[in-house]
Structure formats: structure tokens, C-alpha cells
Amino acid sequence: MSTILPFIQSVASTVETTTQTKTARPNIVFILADDMGYGDPGCYNDQSRILTPNMDQLAEQGVRFTDAHSPSAVCTPTRYGVLTGCYAWRSRLKRGVLNGYSRNLIDEGRTTVASLLKERGYETGCVGKWHLGFQPHYMEVEQAEPVDYGQLLTPGPNQHGFDYFWGIPASLDMPPYVYVENDQLVDDPTEEIGDSAHRRQGGRGFWRGGGIAPSFKHIDVLPDLTQQAVGYIERAASQENPFFLYFPLTAPHTPWMPIPEFEGKSGAGYYGDFTMQVDWSIGQVMDALKKARVSDDTLIIVTSDNGSHWYQNDVDTFGHHSNRHWRGQKADIWEGGHRIPFIARWPGQIDTKMVCEQTICLTDLLATVADITGEVVMAEDSVSILPALLDPNWEKPLHEAIVSHSVSGVFAIRQGEWKLIQGLGSGGFSSPRVEEPEPDGPVGQLYNLADDPGETENLYLDRPEIVEQLSVLLTEYQQQEYSKPGHSN
Numbered sequence: 001m002s003t004i005l006p007f008i009q010s011v012a013s014t015v016e017t018t019t020q021t022k023t024a025r026p027n028i029v030f031i032l033a034d035d036m037g038y039g040d041p042g043c044y045n046d047q048s049r050i051l052t053p054n055m056d057q058l059a060e061q062g063v064r065f066t067d068a069h070s071p072s073a074v075c076t077p078t079r080y081g082v083l084t085g086c087y088a089w090r091s092r093l094k095r096g097v098l099n100g101y102s103r104n105l106i107d108e109g110r111t112t113v114a115s116l117l118k119e120r121g122y123e124t125g126c127v128g129k130w131h132l133g134f135q136p137h138y139m140e141v142e143q144a145e146p147v148d149y150g151q152l153l154t155p156g157p158n159q160h161g162f163d164y165f166w167g168i169p170a171s172l173d174m175p176p177y178v179y180v181e182n183d184q185l186v187d188d189p190t191e192e193i194g195d196s197a198h199r200r201q202g203g204r205g206f207w208r209g210g211g212i213a214p215s216f217k218h219i220d221v222l223p224d225l226t227q228q229a230v231g232y233i234e235r236a237a238s239q240e241n242p243f244f245l246y247f248p249l250t251a252p253h254t255p256w257m258p259i260p261e262f263e264g265k266s267g268a269g270y271y272g273d274f275t276m277q278v279d280w281s282i283g284q285v286m287d288a289l290k291k292a293r294v295s296d297d298t299l300i301i302v303t304s305d306n307g308s309h310w311y312q313n314d315v316d317t318f319g320h321h322s323n324r325h326w327r328g329q330k331a332d333i334w335e336g337g338h339r340i341p342f343i344a345r346w347p348g349q350i351d352t353k354m355v356c357e358q359t360i361c362l363t364d365l366l367a368t369v370a371d372i373t374g375e376v377v378m379a380e381d382s383v384s385i386l387p388a389l390l391d392p393n394w395e396k397p398l399h400e401a402i403v404s405h406s407v408s409g410v411f412a413i414r415q416g417e418w419k420l421i422q423g424l425g426s427g428g429f430s431s432p433r434v435e436e437p438e439p440d441g442p443v444g445q446l447y448n449l450a451d452d453p454g455e456t457e458n459l460y461l462d463r464p465e466i467v468e469q470l471s472v473l474l475t476e477y478q479q480q481e482y483s484k485p486g487h488s489n
Contacts, residue, residue, distance in 0.1 A: 027298040028244045034253035037308030039324030049267030049320040054283035062345030063354035073337030074407045078305040083112045085366030085379025095409035100170040104133040114161030117244045120373045125164040127229040128248035152183045172250040175210025187213035205255025219257045226281040230288040237292035268320040299346040307336045327455045331407035331428030356392035361402045380482040413474040420470040421445035
């Protein structure tokens, strides 16, 4: 059993000198599934009960990462990290997620993936679930008085670098149930819809009651978003400049509402059927790229914002391990909460049928696209993974360490084979959520993921030197307000 990997100080400079290659700037399509587990795509789990031919094809034609992580085990903070390259716990959002009426989380003027690419001449579009807040009438809490939906929803995506936005404010189970185009509602939520029971309890699919637009139907949202994404590709591909499409899906997050073509088609219930529809949606994007004759000029990435919401009862019922062998689920600090699929295809640049074991984080998107376009960014927690994309056998660690965060605000830090969790329990949805330490017992969790990927043997008391080293490093990251090597305030 080895100790903590020493970080190679020369990584940053190596990245800069190695990756200034390539020809024309590629189109970039980033597809972010909502609550899809590591074990759902067939390319990650040969025992999956869900057919995912399109994701499997992308993996055959490119590279899949086996040690990719979302910065948070829930959606809003992950989305913040994806676009800004910064852990969301550095913002005002210290735990939990925003709601449908929350104010904008990203500071105006902050560099995002979209604003950087726009400055580099890209057309930039976002289609899907925003969940990062709007202003002015979307507030931290729902208002007692009626909301004035006639006001412009600014700042929003258009103020953060996107030329075009079409989507919904938050999760598909959070009111208001409306479509937004750029900074305006497509249709006002003039009607009300009541709470719906989860399909686990025989309901139509869980959603919270609230305002809904007459034209809004939950079951139609994923097909509508897919159609809009395809339309954006058709329009953008006809332009002279390259394009960036950020496509954050609403599925397979609740409500699990597959269209009839997919209902009953998987071996994992409504969740599995909905995940098959997610794969279909990805296939529609792939077909649109091919039809527009830009597939060979496009870097496409498919990943998820966190692990799946899949209990042991679901595993027992369907025999499907949505988070594969990782412990826990969505919201948890254990691996099942934040270990995610990550597949990338870039014809002519990424070799086919590749597997990469580098530890990466979704905060890395900003530095990566900057690297691709020849830019340098100093985002707090973003490291370019371009070397590993171009060479999946890349051996030098890209990160000194990565930090994970549960829904309740529990921290974990990962370096090499070691993972330290500051506290006991899952910090999320799995039991025990919070566990009080026993007298003379451990106050945290330490796992060697190389020997114990299921996080079953807590070595906190056995390896105090590792606990100390990782605790110091995590405190350093928190206090200095950045983790990226070479970053300076």
C-alpha cells in the first residue's frame, strides 16, 4: 500500500507546451445528463439492464474515463463548477441546490466556458436545464405576492456568455414549469399543478406543485429540448464560426416520464426506460452533427452531473446497479454520489476504443476548452485534461487532488488512491446520513480506493499520517480559495 502520490510541479507547464497542437478550432458539444449513474451505460457496465447504443458507440469511437467526478453530488453546484471552473462551495451556495425562483448564482463578469469561447469567435448556445438562477424576479425564496413574469430574466445565460438559450429554469420537479427563450418566458405559468407521487409509490413521477404554463407538459420536455438542440446545431453549423453547445438534459432526473416508445423497454423500471430515452436524445444530437457534416470537426462529451438516485431497494427489485459497485448514490459523499461516466469523441484527435484512468473533475472543462483554443485561464479549480484526451495513457497526474462535496456540505478530498471524508455517514440520502463518533472512534473516514473501491474499510485510525496530510491540504484549498497549481489571487 503506497502513500500519497507526490504531485509533479511540472504538470502545468507540460500541459501548456504539449497541447498547443491541432488544426482548426473544433465545435464543442457538452451533454450533461441529470442523475445518470456510472453503471447505466453499457460501456461502463456489461451487466446494465439499460440499452445505451449511442453512448456505447461514442465510447467505441473515442475515450471513456473511469475516474471522473462531479464536484458535487447534486446538480446546481456541479453546473456552477462546469461553467466557471470553480467549486460551488466557494460561492454563496454552501450546501443544497437552488430552486426555480432562486436568484442568479454566477457573478456578473465572471469568465465562463461560454464567455471564453465567445471571445474566441465561437457561437455559443445552451439548451436544457439551467438551474443557476435568474433575476430580477426570481428570488431566493418564493414570494407571497404574485411574481411579475413580464420582467426580463436578467442576468441569466445570455449575460454569462451564451448567445442563445432555450430551456427550463431548474429541475423538472421544481416550479415554475415554463420554457424560457433567452431572457423571456415563452408562456406564463397561469395555471397550477399539484404535487405528484413518485412512480416508486405508484404516482405519475414526482414533481412539486406550483405554477405551470398551459403549454407545458412534463413528458414532452426531453423531446422538446432535444428538438431545440438539433435545431441549434443545424443553425450553428451553417455559420462560418465554430460553435459550442451546452446541452444539460433534464433526465433521468425525476419525474421519470419516458415517452411511450421507451416505456417498458428497459429492465430497470421507469428510471431505466427514461435513461434509454436519454441515450436516444444523445443519438439525435449525433445524427444532427452527421447530417450537418460537422461530426468530424466536433468534440462531443457526454457525462452526468452526479450519481443516480438509486436505492438498495431498487437494486434488489431490478437487479440493476445504477451506480455500479460504488457505494452510495446521488447526494452522498461516497463514490456513488460523484463518480460519473465521462465519454469523449473527437475524430482524428482522440484514438478509438480508449480507456483513461486519470482522475478528473467536471470543473476541468473551462481550462480544457481554453487549452484547445490556445488560451490560458486561471479558474480556481480547473485543470486542462487535454493531454489525457489526446493521450489516454498519459501518466502524470493532472490534479494535485480533487475535492468532492455532498448535498449537506460534507467535504471529501481525493489524492491518488486515498480518499478522506470529513465526518461519518453519507452526508446525503443514504443511511446513515449522519453518524456520531463513538468514544475513541474515528471522527472521519479514510479509504484506499485501490484496495477498497467499495469504501468498506475505514482506515482513519490506522493511517493517521495520511489523515493529517490530506486534512492539511484540504484546509489549504479552502483557505487560499483555489486548488489549481500556479493560480494566484
